[in-house]
Amino acid sequence: MTKEQLTTAFKALGDPTRLAIFQCLRDCCPTAAFEDDGRIRPADGPTVGEVCCQITGAEKITSTVSAHLKELRLAGLITMEKRGKFVVCALNPTTVAELAAFLGEKTNACC
Amino acid sequence: MTKEQLTTAFKALGDPTRLAIFQCLRDCCPTAAFEDDGRIRPADGPTVGEVCCQITGAEKITSTVSAHLKELRLAGLITMEKRGKFVVCALNPTTVAELAAFLGEKTNACC
DNA sequence: CGATTATTTCGTCAATTCGCGAAATACAAA
DNA sequence: TTTGTATTTCGCGAATTGACGAAATAATCG
Numbered sequence: 001m002t003k004e005q006l007t008t009a010f011k012a013l014g015d016p017t018r019l020a021i022f023q024c025l026r027d028c029c030p031t032a033a034f035e036d037d038g039r040i041r042p043a044d045g046p047t048v049g050e051v052c053c054q055i056t057g058a059e060k061i062t063s064t065v066s067a068h069l070k071e072l073r074l075a076g077l078i079t080m081e082k083r084g085k086f087v088v089c090a091l092n093p094t095t096v097a098e099l100a101a102f103l104g105e106k107t108n109a110c111c
Numbered sequence: 112m113t114k115e116q117l118t119t120a121f122k123a124l125g126d127p128t129r130l131a132i133f134q135c136l137r138d139c140c141p142t143a144a145f146e147d148d149g150r151i152r153p154a155d156g157p158t159v160g161e162v163c164c165q166i167t168g169a170e171k172i173t174s175t176v177s178a179h180l181k182e183l184r185l186a187g188l189i190t191m192e193k194r195g196k197f198v199v200c201a202l203n204p205t206t207v208a209e210l211a212a213f214l215g216e217k218t219n220a221c222c
Numbered sequence: 223c224g225a226t227t228a229t230t231t232c233g234t235c236a237a238t239t240c241g242c243g244a245a246a247t248a249c250a251a252a
Numbered sequence: 253t254t255t256g257t258a259t260t261t262c263g264c265g266a267a268t269t270g271a272c273g274a275a276a277t278a279a280t281c282g
Contacts, residue, residue, distance in 0.1 A: 003127065003130060003131070003134075004127070006124075006130060007124070007125055007126060007127050007130050008125075009125075010121050010122075010124035010125035010130070011121075011122065011124075011125025011126070012125070013117075013118070013121035013122075013125070014118055014119075014120075014121035014122025014123070014124070014125040015118060015122070015269090015270080016114065016115070016118050017270085017271095019114060019117060019118050019121070020114070023114075026216065047228080047229095048228085048229070049228065049229080060227085060228070060229085061228070061229060061230090062271090062272085063229090063230075063231080063232090063271085063272070063273075063274095064270070064271055064272070066229065066230055066231085067230085067231090067270080067271090068270090070230085082229095082278085082279090084228095084279065084280075085227065085228055085229090085278080085279050085280055086228065086229085086279095087228080087229065087230095096214050097214075097215075099214050100211045100214035100215045103207055103208075103210050103211035103214065104208075104211045104215075105137065126239090126240085128240090128241095158258085158259095159258085159259070160258065160259080171257085171258070171259085172258070172259060172260090173241085173242085173243095174241085174242070174243075174244095174259090174260075174261080174262090175240075175241050175242070177259065177260055177261085178240085178241090178260085178261090179240095181260080193248085193249090193259095195249065195250070196248080196249050196250060196257065196258055196259090197249095197258070197259090198258080198259065198260095
């Protein structure tokens, strides 16, 4: 991970709305595996609309949350995939693990 | 750690200069344990001036780096202590570990 | 096809941030 | 006390950010 990728990722997490999204995706399961019409939705995460509802209480996704999701995606922290009319998202565990590893790297032994 | 503390800490790391300072403090030892006059300097970290030199190449600490150090301190990521004419600093391993732990928390089992 | 639903992009505005230099503060040495 | 050194605070301007609503895009439904 380059220094620039690290700063981008940390900056993405350094906003209350985006951190809430991050926690939502980390802690929450997709709220349903089936649509109203019975079709199954790939269970890799909630739709962006569902995430927005959890975060802001809004019924539909807002442009603000959409922008935050985009930033998290560009930072490599989440994945987003189109599923018909919906966009589902999920954490990118690889990047998260790399951030944790960066923080966990040992301090130089002589200190 | 509250949500606000988490965002503050991540935001503090989300700037290239501050991340460089963080890496410097994590990876570097104090460059010397003795002053010119022979007095020992507490070996808990380099002076802020030494950190600034490593980061920017400047001979004396700049107001920019001073402000970044303050933000890292307010975020709980580093400690700063006055030692006579100097201010020495060091990582706060507790906060760093808490951030790493937050990122490392397991995804909900059902996902 | 048109209508509806889910989402993103765009434009704007207020607020924040970053870097800089000058001035202020703190401490030590002479 | 005066001088010098290390550092912080202040004030400013340029650039970025976050929130919001309106418009655009994309896919499904009828």
